[in-house]
Amino acid sequence: MKKQIANWGNYPMMESDEKSFAFDEQLKEVIRKEGSLIPRGNGRCYGDASLADVTVSTLKYDKILSFNTSDGILECQSGITLDQVLEVIVPKGWFLPVTPGTKFITVGGAIASDVHGKNHHVDGCFSHHVLEMDILLGNGETLRCSPSFNTDLFEATCGGMGLTGVITRVRFSLKKIETSYIRQKQVKAENLDEVLRLFEEYKHYTYSVAWIDCLKKGKDFGRSILILGEHATVSDLDESKKKDPLKLPKKKQITFPFNLPWWILNTFTVKAFNFLYYHKNTKKEINNVVSYEPFFYPLDAILHWNRGYGSKGFIQYQFVLPLEARNGLVEIMKRISDAGLGSFLAVLKVFGKQDSLISFPKEGYTLALDFPVRKGLMEFLDELDQIVLKYGGRLYMSKDARMKPGVLQAGYPRLQQFKNIIHKYNPDNKLRSIQSDRLLLTEN
Amino acid sequence: MPTALILGATSDMAIAISRKFASHKYNIQLAARKTESLQALQSDLQIRYGVECSLHEFDALKYQSHASFFAQLDPIPDVTICVFGYLGEANKARTDWQEAARIIQTNYVGGVSALDRVADIYSQKKQGTIVGISSVAGERGRQSNYHYGSAKAGFTAYLSGLRNRLYHEGVHVVTVQPGFVYTRMTENLQLPKLLTGQPADVANTVYNAVLNKKNVVYVKWFWRWIMLIIRSIPEFMFKKLKM
Numbered sequence: 001m002k003k004q005i006a007n008w009g010n011y012p013m014m015e016s017d018e019k020s021f022a023f024d025e026q027l028k029e030v031i032r033k034e035g036s037l038i039p040r041g042n043g044r045c046y047g048d049a050s051l052a053d054v055t056v057s058t059l060k061y062d063k064i065l066s067f068n069t070s071d072g073i074l075e076c077q078s079g080i081t082l083d084q085v086l087e088v089i090v091p092k093g094w095f096l097p098v099t100p101g102t103k104f105i106t107v108g109g110a111i112a113s114d115v116h117g118k119n120h121h122v123d124g125c126f127s128h129h130v131l132e133m134d135i136l137l138g139n140g141e142t143l144r145c146s147p148s149f150n151t152d153l154f155e156a157t158c159g160g161m162g163l164t165g166v167i168t169r170v171r172f173s174l175k176k177i178e179t180s181y182i183r184q185k186q187v188k189a190e191n192l193d194e195v196l197r198l199f200e201e202y203k204h205y206t207y208s209v210a211w212i213d214c215l216k217k218g219k220d221f222g223r224s225i226l227i228l229g230e231h232a233t234v235s236d237l238d239e240s241k242k243k244d245p246l247k248l249p250k251k252k253q254i255t256f257p258f259n260l261p262w263w264i265l266n267t268f269t270v271k272a273f274n275f276l277y278y279h280k281n282t283k284k285e286i287n288n289v290v291s292y293e294p295f296f297y298p299l300d301a302i303l304h305w306n307r308g309y310g311s312k313g314f315i316q317y318q319f320v321l322p323l324e325a326r327n328g329l330v331e332i333m334k335r336i337s338d339a340g341l342g343s344f345l346a347v348l349k350v351f352g353k354q355d356s357l358i359s360f361p362k363e364g365y366t367l368a369l370d371f372p373v374r375k376g377l378m379e380f381l382d383e384l385d386q387i388v389l390k391y392g393g394r395l396y397m398s399k400d401a402r403m404k405p406g407v408l409q410a411g412y413p414r415l416q417q418f419k420n421i422i423h424k425y426n427p428d429n430k431l432r433s434i435q436s437d438r439l440l441l442t443e444n
Numbered sequence: 445m446p447t448a449l450i451l452g453a454t455s456d457m458a459i460a461i462s463r464k465f466a467s468h469k470y471n472i473q474l475a476a477r478k479t480e481s482l483q484a485l486q487s488d489l490q491i492r493y494g495v496e497c498s499l500h501e502f503d504a505l506k507y508q509s510h511a512s513f514f515a516q517l518d519p520i521p522d523v524t525i526c527v528f529g530y531l532g533e534a535n536k537a538r539t540d541w542q543e544a545a546r547i548i549q550t551n552y553v554g555g556v557s558a559l560d561r562v563a564d565i566y567s568q569k570k571q572g573t574i575v576g577i578s579s580v581a582g583e584r585g586r587q588s589n590y591h592y593g594s595a596k597a598g599f600t601a602y603l604s605g606l607r608n609r610l611y612h613e614g615v616h617v618v619t620v621q622p623g624f625v626y627t628r629m630t631e632n633l634q635l636p637k638l639l640t641g642q643p644a645d646v647a648n649t650v651y652n653a654v655l656n657k658k659n660v661v662y663v664k665w666f667w668r669w670i671m672l673i674i675r676s677i678p679e680f681m682f683k684k685l686k687m
Contacts, residue, residue: 001631020628022459023481060456060628063488077484088492 005055008306009046011313011373011401014434016053022060027166028140030056031430038433039166041106042081045113046316047401048435049161056166058108064088065169072174073131078108078167083300086292091246094174095231095292097129101347103297108167113398114159114359118207118229118296121352123175125359127158130172135165138430142168156421159359161397163436164425179245181232182207182295186286188278192222192330196365199350202228207295210348213274214336214369215267222333223278224348232289241289249293255303259311267340277345309372315401317381318368320351320361321393328391329365332384336369339380343369358418360396368399378402397435405440445495449473449521451502451558452528453482456627457577460643461525464651466493473521475502475513504528504554505546514561523654524562525575526555529596531629534589544591551595556602563606567613573654574610575618576603577646580662583621583671586687607659618653619660622646623667639664 006013019034021027030037037054058079066075069092074085082096083103089095100115109115110126111133123129132146135157143165145154157164185205189195195210202208207229216223234245241247299305306314321328336343346369351361371377385407388395394411395403409415419441432442448465450458453474462472466489474482479499489497502513514520530550537544559574566572581589582596600619607617624630624640646663653661662668677685 001634020631022456022628023454023484025481026628060459063484064491065484065487067491084492 005043005051006313007043007045007047007050009313009315009401010306010309010311011315012048012051013313014051016051016055018055018057020057020060024168027056027061027136027168031136031138031140031166036430036432038431039108039112039162041079041109042104044102044105044109045398047399048438049113049398049400049433051435052433058106058166061168067092069094072176073171074174075169075171076107078170079106081106082110087248089174090177090180090248090292093177093246095177097173097175098123098126099296101297102300104300107170107172111158111167111170112160112162114356115398116351116361118209118349120361121203121208121350122206124352124354125158125356125361127356127359130158130170132171133157133167134169136168137165138426138428152421153425155357156418156425159356159397160418160422161433161436163422163431163441165431177231177246178234179232179237179241180247180249180292181237181241181245181289182229182292183232183236184288184290184295185228186281187226187228188281188284189224189226191220192224192333195222195224195226195348196326198226202226203350206230208349211277211345212348212367213278214333214343214346215271215274215340217337225278225281229295236289238289249291253301253303256305256307259307261310270343274345309370312373314370314372315377315381316368316370316399317384318366318396318399319388319393320364320366321388321391322362322364325364325391325393328387328393329367332367332387335384335387341371341374341377341380343371357414358412360394360398364393400435403439405438408439445469445471446522447471447473447519448523448525449475449517451475451524451526452504453485455527455529455629456643457622457625457646458527459485460647461527461650462489463492464644464647465523466495466497468651469493469495470523471496473498473500473517475500477501477503504550504558507553507557510558510561514565520565520569523573523575524559525577525650526559527577528554529577529579531589531592534591537591547591548595551592552598552602555599559606563610563615566615567610570614573616573618574606575620575650575654577620577622578603580621580623580667580671584674584682588687616657618650618658620646620650620653620663621660621667621671622663623670625663639666
């Protein structure tokens with residue numbers, strides 16, 4: 001059925017013929033009948049990575065095939081979302097090895113974007129925990145791949161934005177937990193220097209991330225709240241929680257009912273919000289035990305929060321800079337603060353070492369912030385791209401809706417190798433998106 | 445634990461219904477022409493909901509096999525839900541008897557043949573619930589799909605009669621009237637967003653109807669009123685409409 005679709009940023013929006021499948025034969029039929037297409041999960045990448053004239057939704061392909069509760073190995077179809085996985089694994093004492101800031105993404109999407117989480121410096125990306133997967137290629141053939149078998153296909157599929165084929169079956173390993181709670185520590189940092197020092201000081205924590213205010217200038221430049229966490233053990237819990245340590249959190253959700261008018265987000269309102277967010281923590285340090293939901297998925301409690309940026313949508317800009325490029329971080333944050341283009345809180349994280357073919361993370365600082373789409377934004381982001389490149393950084397394709405092909409080329413040293421592998425497995429460009437066309441990953 | 449049998453278990457509606465009943469701790473019997481493709485759903489139901497799930501070969505159009513199909517079920521299901529159906533291509537059915545016959549046989553004859561067998565079993569046991577998924581298309585024939593509509597009309601009338609008969613035997617029959625539902629069957633149709641339900645809506649309606657012993661239920665309440673209006677248009681006007 002033809003319909004208007006967009007990913008989480010609501011930008012760009014386009015008409016697409018969306019196909020679905022629940023069984024292998026149905027997927028093969030779609031692949032055989034249609035021209036070029038791109039697989040699409042829950043549409044939670046931000047930009048145009050899963051947009052095309054024809055999309056094939058994996059959401060009905062969501063079965064759990066096996067779950068070994070003693071080894072913590074889950075085998076599933078690619079369209080199952082992480083929130084469904086959590087409902088099954090948490091009561092059995094297991095957790096996702098890596099989770100991004102939303103649980104409303106599919107397992108296939110987690111691999112195609114090779115998502116990272118607050119534990120990247122300890123556990124790496126999602127793909128590090130994938131034991132094997134099946135890929136349906138554009139020619140209708142299914143290939144199994146793993147870190148040791150059909151390695152090139154495996155590497156190019158992790159973070160490969162769906163361009164090798166449709167991920168169908170995945171086997172990945174989970175993380176053992178004693179409780180469904182997190183022992184959380186929040187530390188306020190007065191400025192950028194302090195938060196970066198705190199990241200270093202607390203790097204032994206499994207989970208770490210900072211909410212950072214990008215609009216503050218002067219001595220408060222980069223003031224932040226560093227959020228740290230460890231999976232709580234039973235002994236960390238109070239008596240009432242000990243009775244059911246693996247309890248699933250209750251579903252409490254509210255829906256953002258409509259698009260906010262674009263002018264609501266301006267420098268003043270964003271500054272006010274950031275002020276409140278920073279000062280809601282009245283103490284320098286807070287230690288408490290919370291359910292995994294508010295710790296990992298604070299924004300999932302508000303369905304359609306993306307409507308807060310208005311009907312024109314927004315761009316989430318996420319880059320990573322090497323550790324030695326701390327000045328670059330300062331320069332970029334200053335540019336953002338001066339431009340006053342209005343972003344809510346930004347998220348800062350220090351990545352650990354990683355050297356993948358095409359996945360986004362590499363050791364260094366990563367900053368993610370939202371910009372509502374408005375006049376002049378694209379030109380401004382082009383300028384930021386140049387600073388990112390100058391300091392040896394790169395952008396995250398899952399968030400991208402606008403970068404120029406040269407920016408991708410300059411940021412990913414193994415891009416040509418990635419292109420060669422795509423060409424090997426997807427020679428007719430059967431798998432292609434408007435992003436892959438824009439970034440010249442698929443040839444016209 | 446009670447058991448529910450799903451006849452025609454490969455459709456989007458059937459998958460949603462099986463999950464709904466499994467989430468309420470029903471063991472599930474899945475029946476379809478090819479059971480091989482149902483293995484994924486089988487493991488999914490077992491792992492997610494901790495229930496038992498078995499697979500059974502069943503072909504709605506092989507009427508002769510229906511008696512032996514029900515004879516081999518162990519246990520006899522507490523609830524039998526008839527989900528299979530075939531929308532077909534309306535335009536093709538006008539000129540192609542094969543297509544017209546398949547629509548009629550799947551939606552009407554197959555349903556009657558299968559449910560007659562289970563009706564016998566339930567009436568002897570003096571218990572059981574039968575659910576038939578019919579369609580609002582059966583409430584009035586329209587030019588856009590009258591083969592499908594008339595077969596569903598026949599099925600609705602059959603369920604009504606069956607309910608009447610089995611009431612006296614302590615067996616309950618539910619007629620489910622979905623309106624538009626987003627499924628693979630309707631993937632190529634432009635459906636009005638406000639009027640169209642999800643397979644999960646059908647599943648919730650079916651489960652609640654079984655629980656509360658409802659007779660005729662619509663998926664999304666307003667369809668009852670929409671169909672009331674459509675049924676009450678005088679024929680001399682109705683025939684001029686393009687519906």
